[in-house]
Amino acid sequence: MADLEAQKQRAALRAAAEVADGMLLGLGTGSTATYAIREIARRMREEGLRLTAIATSSATGALAVSLGIPLRSMGEIDQLDLVIDGADEIDPALRAIKGGGGALFREKIAAAAAVRMIVIGDSSKPVETLGRFKLPVEVHPFALRSVQHQLEALGAPIALRSRADGAPFATDQQANIFDVAFDRIDDAGALARMLEAMPGVLAHGLFIDLVDTAIIGTEDGVSITNRH
Template identity: 40%
Template sequence: MDKQQQDALKKAAGIEGAKFIEDGMIAGLGTGSTVRFLVDELGRRTQEEGLKFTGVTTSRRTAEQARGYGIEIVDIDDVDHIDLAIDGADEVDKDFNGIKGGGAALLWEKIVNENSDYNIWIVDESKVVDTIGAFPLPVEVIPYGAGHVIKRFEAKGYQPVLRLDAEGNDVRTDENNYIVDLHLGRIDHPQELAEDLINTVGVVEHGLFLDRVNKVIVGNPNGPRVLTVSGK
């Protein structure tokens, strides 16, 4: 699939996701290339249809994009709940386990996810896999002692790589932390891995999103598919 085709599927998923946001909602807006299409569509609805909702974003760049359309953005601590959060995912399997954090926003994404009554992911079909792990698993690590955390990961065979930008500089999150990507290939026991990572001193959060989504909208050449998690 070339980039043009993939972007078309992302756009279709984003437009479909935007349909779930209604007047008066407090909505969580995620981060990433698919979410950009979501925000574009919400901006169109705001300007052309008079849609009025309050947004809580998972990154400063999403906040900037949304405000550019006149969408009201508030801090998460200024609301007592979030009605619905819509975000992307880097991988999602048949059991709805997900990997997120390719855009280095996983900590804020998980906080918004945790405080939302309902969560939707929007993805193109390339993100749907049998087993997660081919996409490197992001882990947010504080800078102090990060080298020791990386050595611990190396000893466990996690194949960690400190994420760098195109200029070779350390990638920093909105909380000024590092991202360490674990090149695992496949993750057969995600719950066990999640426990190990979050209990590693120096780790702030990891990109495993397990049992955290209600619905997944998949961009497909024949039109978006909406997958609903059983019991949710």
């Protein structure tokens, strides 16, 4: 059986090697991004690499602080040199679904502000067509029911994300997430535009024209795809 953790680590190490001295870096969220963040911190300690970073979630922020990575607030930054982040699915055109961990809002802001975005993952992440992974849609609580109504009209099953104790999951923005089971998204661009037109939708998990490079761990190395 494929060792997905080892694949994540290989992808993360390869991406962390792209970090150069003096960069302003976006740190992604999730299990794969965590490997990259730990490797970046190791390079800072052992190789004297200097950088400043922004965190795409409170969890990543806490990890970065614990590793001694200097952080700035995204709100005071107009451009990032590089973002390294995971993904839930990525297709051959480097369109991705993100937000399985609920960090999509900040991740998308960082991705859009980055000169370059590298997505890292294991061999379970590449897909021919997006949509098997349920699409996260982050919604301001004020608009919960009205957005639910509009999402239901799209015809796919939707579920309000909940925590282990049954309470609604709250994002870092204290918003909620609907997970939408499209199964197959044939026109990601059209769907993204539809979701963005719904008042109260803070972010959706479709990342289109944002990923520049995908680094996928394999059994014995990595496979790298660049967007043209």
